[in-house]
Amino acid sequence: MNKSQHAICSALLAKGPSTRREICAVSDLSWAAISQSASQLLDMKLIAEGHNDDSPRKKGRPSSQLFLHASLACAGVSINRDGIDTELWFPSSGLRARSERNYDVQEDPVPTAIESLRQLLAENPDANVVCLGISFPGLIDTDRKNVISSVHFHEFLERPIAMEFEEALGLDVPVFVERNAVCDMADIVVREGAREDMLLLSLHSGVSAAVLVDGQILYGNSGNIGELGHLNHPDSDIPCACGRVGCMETLVGWLAWERGYKRLRREDKSLPSTFNEAVALGAPEAVALLRESLHALFPLLGNLCVLLKPGKVMFATNLSSATATVFSTVVGRRLEKALSQHSPKVELLSEYSSVDGAAALGALWLSGHPHYLI
Ligand SMILES: [Zn+2]
Numbered sequence: 001m002n003k004s005q006h007a008i009c010s011a012l013l014a015k016g017p018s019t020r021r022e023i024c025a026v027s028d029l030s031w032a033a034i035s036q037s038a039s040q041l042l043d044m045k046l047i048a049e050g051h052n053d054d055s056p057r058k059k060g061r062p063s064s065q066l067f068l069h070a071s072l073a074c075a076g077v078s079i080n081r082d083g084i085d086t087e088l089w090f091p092s093s094g095l096r097a098r099s100e101r102n103y104d105v106q107e108d109p110v111p112t113a114i115e116s117l118r119q120l121l122a123e124n125p126d127a128n129v130v131c132l133g134i135s136f137p138g139l140i141d142t143d144r145k146n147v148i149s150s151v152h153f154h155e156f157l158e159r160p161i162a163m164e165f166e167e168a169l170g171l172d173v174p175v176f177v178e179r180n181a182v183c184d185m186a187d188i189v190v191r192e193g194a195r196e197d198m199l200l201l202s203l204h205s206g207v208s209a210a211v212l213v214d215g216q217i218l219y220g221n222s223g224n225i226g227e228l229g230h231l232n233h234p235d236s237d238i239p240c241a242c243g244r245v246g247c248m249e250t251l252v253g254w255l256a257w258e259r260g261y262k263r264l265r266r267e268d269k270s271l272p273s274t275f276n277e278a279v280a281l282g283a284p285e286a287v288a289l290l291r292e293s294l295h296a297l298f299p300l301l302g303n304l305c306v307l308l309k310p311g312k313v314m315f316a317t318n319l320s321s322a323t324a325t326v327f328s329t330v331v332g333r334r335l336e337k338a339l340s341q342h343s344p345k346v347e348l349l350s351e352y353s354s355v356d357g358a359a360a361l362g363a364l365w366l367s368g369h370p371h372y373l374i
Helices: 003-015 020-026 031-043 109-123 161-169 180-192 254-267 275-280 284-308 321-342 354-366
Strands: 047-050 065-068 072-080 083-090 095-101 128-136 139-141 146-149 175-179 198-203 207-213 312-317 345-349
Touching: 003 020, 003 031, 003 047, 003 065, 003 354, 020 031, 031 047, 031 065, 072 109, 072 180, 072 354, 083 109, 083 354, 095 109, 095 354, 109 161, 128 161, 128 180, 128 354, 139 175, 146 161, 161 175, 175 180, 175 354, 180 198, 180 207, 180 312, 180 354, 198 284, 207 284, 254 275, 254 284, 275 284, 275 321, 284 321, 312 321, 321 345
Parallel strands: 072 128, 128 175, 198 312, 312 345
Antiparallel strands: 047 065, 072 083, 083 095, 139 146, 198 207
16 A cells, blocks of 8 residues: 555544545545545445435535445454453444364364354454554564564464464465553554554563653654563562563562462452453452552552653453442552643543454554554
């Protein structure tokens, strides 16, 4: 796709159905470039055209609107320790076809993920997939689309994961691999726009952060800005999967919570079967575990807020919404106390799956985001 084709898709993703004139007004492209690229996108069946009968009629016939084609789909794959999610997201309608798979953590998750996506594609034969985004917990080489390493998957060393998907599925579309947090941030930017600076913490298998400043997600030279899961916490001596002790991930995030809760349940068999349930029901032991874990995160979170001055701190996690309410209340109060008048808003995406974020990478590519130009 060329620059003006991306600009048209960007306008349609952000504003919904629009006339050529409206697209021209929000882009820095000429009328001729818009018209020509719109014709090409219509031929490619990436966009469609129609009349909006609801709009107030001016003189003559209503001007026709362009919109994203109903079949245009962004595919997403999220690989985590607790499961594999695959998704087809249709931006025109907002519909999402999703599949969730469990797998044995001793096994290689990639063949299962490929199989799951293959099945989803077969179930949705009309989907015109234009991009595949892969969300992965680990260090990513975004240029070469390799996983550099991941403590959650030891066999993932310099692994060309994007190529494996391309080859197995015979995909001829752009494939991008990013850390969970970058995908989650992409999803927020696509849903809400990049209206204010944001710090996002993803609490999935591990903990990682993404930063949005002046409307741009920060990638840095390494592409791994915000990879903070293995920062040492001085008060912890819990062994981490990376081989060291006291990493942030041993205290915060799903692996930490599940391990901590298992220990609590060994001591008290009457506790509810899951951590989520226990916090939601207000079991004091479980709430204390959540508080302790957030206590560990706070010095770092406070420093990041001072450094970046985000308007909003977001958390993306699959905590249940009841647990999330407890979580955001604790976080909000602590931040307010620590930062006084400069305290950012705190928001939490509960029951959140990073597969939405993986699919959202497709929207960034469609919009012509410089990091995803190929
Ligand atoms: Zn570690």
